[in-house]
Amino acid sequence: MTPKSTVHMVVCFLQLCIVKGQIICERQIIAEWRVEPKHVLIEWTLRKNICTDFYSECWNVNQNATREDKNLSVPQICPVQLQLGDTLFISSEPSFQSYGMNLVNASKEEFINCPKTDFLQDQQIFVCQIRGLHQVDATWLGVGTHYFAELHKRGPYLCNMGLRLNVTVKQQFCQETPNAPLCSKHGRCLSHVWEKQYSCHCFSQYSGKFCQKFNVCSTKPCHNNASCTEKSDGIRNSYECACPPEFSGKNCTEIVGQCQPHTCFNGNCSNVTPNTFLCKCDKGFTGKTKHFFFFFPLGL
Known part of the structure; x- marks a missing residue:
């Protein structure tokens, strides 16, 4: 094995972790807004990326931490976090093609319990069954959380085994005007996995919704x-x-009450107490701060 291939294997191992015998992709708890949208590919398969508790297995969050919704601890493909404008593709498992499989946009309750009723045509994500690579229309990717579940005409029931996916699409509120820089260039536009939007996290010397205040x-x-x-x-x-x-x-x-530079204009200043001072005037000067000059005629 060459050193280059060894390094490649190590990198691949560090990018993946094993949970309950399944390969689970590590996902970021906090994401930063990207200026350019990206393409996201989800493999519609039972062979990997299935988790029974996405709080711990998908997001590596302590199980004792506060959870937003314990009901979502169901077998599912690890949830996806998208920013508005991203493109989502679904790649189907070749062995599923004979099942006449499609995806439906389900309610949260249907997602948790797995759909058991017929769905209207307008709830189906694709106009035909999944074969190969399919792009999810932007209609299904508006701001908010969407719940996709598998629907098939024949074959085993696979939703309970994990063929369901929830997708959260977020927008950002990090610009004071459309052409302004994100967070006034004085912070980062971030979103935690449980937050519903991206917002500014300001650097130490700045504040305000857009980090516009110094x-x-x-x-x-x-x-x-x-x-x-x-x-x-x-x-x-x-x-x-x-x-x-x-x-x-x-x-x-x-x-x-203390001596400062030039406190005594023409003389020496001496501190007497914390709040008083005394000027010792130069010859020919008098006054509290020695700015009065007295002229003495010659011969006197």
Whole structure:
């Protein structure tokens, strides 16, 4: 075996996991919105991708975690998460072709219990039985969760064995306007497997539905344990610092009653207490902050 083929086998093994003797494809719990739609292929077969509990087997979620719907713990092809605009294809198992098999758009209750009644023609996904590769019309892929189950004219009943599929189609709400960048380029447009849509998850210094607001307080402009409050003047975000008693200034960097640069215009400044100072004036100057000049005539 060549090193290249060995690496290929390792990669294939890491991409798959074995659950109860069946090969289950690992799926992402959180997906990021793609700018371009993609084609998704589902193999309509009992040989792989069938799970009896898609919370743990398909999505690798802890069984003790809160579940949205325990009734969906039924044998089924692992659920599919699509974004609006994706294309879905169904590839049928060749051995099923003699059964006259088709797919129907079922209700949630019918999906859980498997269809046991006749379906109207307008509930059938395809106009004829499945043979080879078929594209699911966009009519069946609107926003929301859709439940597809197998329907056949002859042969064994296969729905209870896992030939049913639920497909969730999501849209994104990550743009302030149609031409705006996703999340204002200040976040990621994400959706958890149980969420019904894609939304913005902002980077640390941004907030808002579209991450359009810069959190100026996150830069910590206020010093000396001062508290920062976001303010908006309608054009840009600003802030205001609430300074402790001994500090002042926009960023609370100026000490109240303490010597600052140029506190004494013409003299030396000395701190007396935390709130008082004393100026020692240069010769010829007087005043509290030494900006008064007294001229003494020569000879006096």
